[in-house]
């Protein structure tokens with residue numbers, strides 16, 4: 140079974156099946172950390188997916204919080220931690236202080252419905268002021284010249300751009316009622332043939348923001364060769380995008396190629412015998428190999444999309460990305476970059492190869508999704524982290540839960556610790572086979588696995604819908620990693636929680652995360668805000684190499700020796716039996732044997 144088809148289905152906890160277990164682990168109280176008013180206010184404010192059921196009339200205090208949340212966030216800096224230098228903006232369309240309309244909205248539930256229906260039908264804006272207010276209300280910031288207007292509803296989009304009817308049908312079938320802000324703004328820009336650099340929170344629907352306009356623009360299958368290429372940093376993400384394109388293109392016989400070893404081999408034939416595809420999805424390395432072996436002809440490509448663009452423009456991927464750009468030689472090649480994080484250095488680099496691009500920022504730049512309640516927990520030392528996680532489990536966990544650690548080794552260690560704690564836990568990392576990974580993810584989705592320990596492999600793009608809690612057991616190496624990791628919860632307008640453990644050693648880097656939390660509207664203690672920022676060098680070093688940490692292990696050396704001794708006795712006795720009763724020669728394996736942790740289950 141395909142791992143990311145399963146992921147696409149989201150993770151749902153099987154409450155019926157595990158109802159007895161739930162009682163043990165049911166949280167004592169809802170633990171978002173925000174008070175109820177604040178939570179209601181914030182989630183309504185950010186509920187652009189309209190998943191939230193209409194609430195009873197808001198208490199005045201909630202209204203105030205809505206205003207405060209808005210003004211806090213709008214007055215906040217647009218820059219990330221690494222972005223103090225400021226940024227050049229051709230044309231900032233954002234206006235502040237348009238809260239009046241929102242207050243009126245919350246008064247009359249019925250009139251809100253009517254307004255929405257009217258809005259669904261309407262195309263365009265009566266005035267630039269109305270347009271600015273619209274963007275400001277949805278926290279859409281745009282920079283550049285001749286920027287196409289956003290659309291307000293899928294209906295409006297269909298009318299204005301004469302959307303292919305099959306696309307309308309597929310949007311409807313997907314159950315998407317309203318476009319998200321990034322979709323509202325990015326789709327028209329791509330449809331107008333402009334280059335775009337788009338930054339929008341995790342789980343805010345960026346994939347459809349580039350898939351929909353490409354499909355519309357390609358119109359139908361043609362036998363000329365690749366016309367759109369989408370690059371993603373991991374095979375897993377590429378597969379997820381492939382599945383989303385398949386879903387959205389039902390009714391048109393587009394030839395879509397997910398570049399794998401097998402599909403690359405079929406492209407090895409003489410050019411005139413090769414299967415002609417319309418859309419190609421690939422990881423950089425695989426595509427570069429195919430280009431170098433002359434299996435790929437990318438001269439007809441009109442759309443080149445980099446998903447998780449900042450990752451693809453980082454050292455390690457940059458050379459490959461560059462080679463792909465060079466191979467896409469069509470003079471009207473249109474380039475689109477998408478990510479939840481685009482550090483200013485990456486943006487500067489990107490603008491050197493883009494043609495008068497339009498920049499979109501949804502919310503604050505390099506901030507986390509606002510529906511995630513973020514917490515920092517001081518644990519002192521590595522032992523303290525283990526104690527903290529055990530307390531969290533005993534205090535009540537609401538599965539599914541994702542735990543991130545910094546290495547494969549540590550993922551295995553933590554797994555060996557938690558497996559005895561009576562929770563359904565598993566571990567996923569790149570050393571596990573594809574079949575094992577498929578099985579684990581399927582179990583996570585079905586609620587058989589409550590807690591999944593993961594490495595950075597699962598940090599970007601993966602669309603688990605129902606994850607309630609993300610725990611950064613190991614402090615992330617970069618702000619970007621933090622934003623993407625915690626972005627596995629709180630997707631598509633849902634609320635979620637993220638807890639980050641830190642020790643004395645991590646404190647140097649704390650301020651970067653504190654800034655993200657503040658930018659995303661979370662409460663942060665004053666002493667944290669007053670902390671020193673890590674220096675450029677410190678950040679650079681951490682990015683290159685994670686902090687050295689002691690082994691995750693609570694077993695005393697006495698217990699370890701006792702278990703090792705027992706094993707030796709058993710092993711010797713087996714050998715004795717096998718050799719017909721003669722005493723087994725003494726062996727020295729006990730010295731070589733690692734701590735007596737059980738072997739990792741598959």
Ligand SMILES: Nc1ncnc2c1ncn2[C@@H]1O[C@H](COP(=O)(O)OP(=O)(O)OP(=O)(O)O)[C@@H](O)[C@H]1O
Pocket residue numbers: 188314315316317318319322339340341342343344345346347478479599600601602604626630631
């Ligand atoms: N208009 C919409 N209404 C409701 N749900 C939507 C809409 N558009 C996309 N979604 C859903 O939202 C979820 C998140 O979308 P997607 O994976 O594209 O997010 P993303 O912004 O790319 O996140 P990340 O930065 O983590 O990669 C998906 O399950 C998708 O089906």
